[in-house]
Amino acid sequence: MCGRYASSRSPEDLAEEFEVVDTRLDKVLPPDYNVAPTKEVYAVVERAPRPDDEETGATPDDPEPVRQLRALRWGLVPFWAKDPSIGSRMINARMETVAEKPAFRRAFAGRRCLLPADGYFEWYETQQKGKSGKPLKQPFFLTPKDGSVLAMAGLYEIWKDPTRADDDPERFRWTCTVLTTEATDEAGRIHDRMPLMLTRDRRDAWLDPRTPKDSLLDLLVPAQQSGLQAYPVSTAVGNVRNNGPELVEPIPFEESLL
Template sequence: MCGRYASSRSAGELVDEFEIEEIRVAAPLEASYNVAPTDEVYAVVERPPRREADAEPEPPQRQLRSLRWGLVPSWAKDRAIGSRMINARMETVAEKPAFRKAFASRRCLLPADGYYEWYETEVAGRNGKPVKQPFFIRPKDHGVLAMAGLYEIWRDPDRADDDPDRFLWSCTVITTRAEDELGRIHDRMPLMVERERWRDWLDPTRAAGTDLLVPAAPGLLEAYPVRPAVGNVRNNGPELLEPLPLEQVDP
């Protein structure tokens, strides 16, 4: 799964990287080195631009938005369900009721520096359970990691029609089976979307099919151990990405 990641690039950097045409973010998000479920995150989407009621519709444009991590389906009665919807499995995303409508026309890219996974060691902790060693996994070229995502727009039934916060925009990360090298750490990983496939993935007019669900070529990522401090969501700083000396890693 993907339960934590790092996202330190500014809106301006993402505008250049993803060729954004419109920024739809109320306030810039601060760099986060420990993004956790229910946090606000940057997402790249393609949607029709704003227009007057009597204006002709225009083609979708690429936008940068801020979404809540943890997808809340449009039919949900309570937004709390989102905390359980941070990931969608690639193998079933087109069939699951919570994700299939979003997969059809509300696909997004979730930019990240990289993500964290925990490897279960053979060392027992004080509670008798195996100690888990966190690893940071990022592109070898240190470029942006474009994770495949879905987004939904949920109408809060408890808010008035004129309440500007009546609609909640939320998202989920699609995961796939990890390649052999990374699979030693965890058997799942985010589905990466390579640059040449961004347009097809984001296009809301393109019919969704299994041809969109193509894992990136293997060997693009690298993993290294980091300090256990990342396990606490209150810790959030660039020091979380510093490699842990191998002699400090439990065998």
């Protein structure tokens, strides 16, 4: 699974990297080195503009999707949900079943996104045991060797809160989930699942809501993982209250524990 990641790039850097033309942010999110479920995260989406959208100047004859940068809450709330708290259990969607699962299939068909990340964390179960007798877990940070931005495949939904008035700006909740796949290579030694990354040549088709559903599964082929590096980091990342660049700094770790 993917339960924590780091995202420190500025909106300007992300807009350039992902060719965003419409930045829809109420506020700038601070650099986050311990992104956890229910937090707000940056997401790249493509949406067909509405005819009355003054920001894009769209007309009824101009349905071309516009690439946007938005802040979404991590933990997808399906449109049919009665209680938004279900989102805390919907932080990941398995690539193998995403097209059929009731919670994700509608979003998979037309509401796909990219979730930018510096890298992500996974916990490895070591051979050492703690005082409780259970194996100790060592967190690892997995990040591109070249320092580039990861583009994690995601889905998003817009949940309408029936308890709020029509003019309440909080009536619509934008939420997202990260797609996961079977881990291979360096990542596979640490955990059997990992975020699904999309290479540059597949980003456009993934984001475009007009891409036929039948061809989407062809895009969900795990990217080559040889460009990732994995190294141990402080166990402080296990506490969501901890945040800062020190959480992604490598620490010594005995190879015999792997």
